[in-house]
Amino acid sequence: MHSREDFRYEHCEETACWLQGRVRTPPTIAIICGSGLGLLADTLSNPQAFPYSEIPNFPTSTVPGHAGELVFGMLRGTSCVCMKGRFHVYEGYPLWKVTLPIRVFKLMGVKVLVVTNAAGSLCESYKTGDLMIIKDHINMPGLASLSPLTGPNDDRFGPRFPSLLDTYDNNLRSTALDIAHRLGHSELIHEGVYCMVGGPNFESVAEAKFLRILGADAVGMSTAPEAVVAKHCGMRVFGLSLITNCVVQVYEVEDFVDHNTVLEVSKWRSQILQDLITELVATIKHQEEDRQDME
Numbered sequence: 001m002h003s004r005e006d007f008r009y010e011h012c013e014e015t016a017c018w019l020q021g022r023v024r025t026p027p028t029i030a031i032i033c034g035s036g037l038g039l040l041a042d043t044l045s046n047p048q049a050f051p052y053s054e055i056p057n058f059p060t061s062t063v064p065g066h067a068g069e070l071v072f073g074m075l076r077g078t079s080c081v082c083m084k085g086r087f088h089v090y091e092g093y094p095l096w097k098v099t100l101p102i103r104v105f106k107l108m109g110v111k112v113l114v115v116t117n118a119a120g121s122l123c124e125s126y127k128t129g130d131l132m133i134i135k136d137h138i139n140m141p142g143l144a145s146l147s148p149l150t151g152p153n154d155d156r157f158g159p160r161f162p163s164l165l166d167t168y169d170n171n172l173r174s175t176a177l178d179i180a181h182r183l184g185h186s187e188l189i190h191e192g193v194y195c196m197v198g199g200p201n202f203e204s205v206a207e208a209k210f211l212r213i214l215g216a217d218a219v220g221m222s223t224a225p226e227a228v229v230a231k232h233c234g235m236r237v238f239g240l241s242l243i244t245n246c247v248v249q250v251y252e253v254e255d256f257v258d259h260n261t262v263l264e265v266s267k268w269r270s271q272i273l274q275d276l277i278t279e280l281v282a283t284i285k286h287q288e289e290d291r292q293d294m295e
């Protein structure tokens with residue numbers, strides 16, 4: 001177990017080398033499968049799976065619904081790595097460890113991070129089962145100095161003071177919106193602001209009202225640290241929230257959420273999430289090829 005002080009570029013390098021020595025095709029897209037997207041990894045062709053417990057320096061998944069393995073393989077002709085299960089701060093992991101896989105992927109050559117999550121809606125017009133393309137985030141722990149970038153900066157990953165403008169890539173957002181419309185999901189799809197809180201408890205009514213006033217459309221317990229680290233090291237990021245519940249913002253309502261509800265809605269919407277991300281990956285492949293031609 002490393003402390004923050006002994007966390008080094010070399011640890012990520014060690015993990016990347018270990019994986020590179022075993023993986024047939026290095027990935028260009030990494031997909032963090034939040035609740036509801038785990039089955040996407042089962043659709044990869046020519047798959048290679050590595051349980052987190054076998055990968056040097058990797059934490060392990062402790063949350064029901066998060067399987068805990070990396071799966072490498074091809075999706076619509078693109079070499080991908082899927083994280084079947086992610087790490088959360090509420091599991092007791094420090095933020096640098098929660099986000100360690102992103103830096104490992106960077107060292108393996110990943111250009112684009114696709115990150116999904118389950119979230120509660122704060123926006124009156126969103127319904128359970130809707131999808132929200134993340135256009136920006138409010139990183140509550142980050143505002144309180146709990147950032148994955150806290151501590152000595154290693155310039156080989158990125159700058160000391162990174163800008164977060166356009167973290168959620170404009171082009172990927174409009175592409176995903178077009179795909180959602182094309183697949184017939186115009187009624188489900190939104191674009192909004194995701195707010196990350198530490199969890200593991202769901203929000204009190206006063207907290208929910210507070211977050212809505214701040215400008216958040218949905219709230220969850222992940223994603224922002226991963227997006228910050230990906231942006232810091234120069235990846236393009238696409239984020240998608242599955243709205244698993246509407247967060248109660250009035251008193252004297254019996255309608256409380258629990259993790260089983262989150263898992264049930266995730267299962268219900270699993271196919272739609274898979275279809276959308278698969279189509280997006282196919283389009284990203286062409287975009288990345290065009291970018292390379294221009295370089």
Ligand SMILES: O=P(O)(O)O[C@@H]1C[C@H](O)[C@@H](CO)O1
Nearest residue numbers: 034035117118221222259262
């Ligand atoms: O990994 P995600 O953000 O999809 O996990 C969801 C959100 C919370 O961690 C937890 C709440 O049920 O599941």
Ligand SMILES: Nc1nc2[nH]cnc2c(=O)[nH]1
Nearest residue numbers: 118119120219220221247
């Ligand atoms: N914080 C938070 N995380 C969630 N994940 C899924 N639903 C919710 C929610 O209502 N609040």
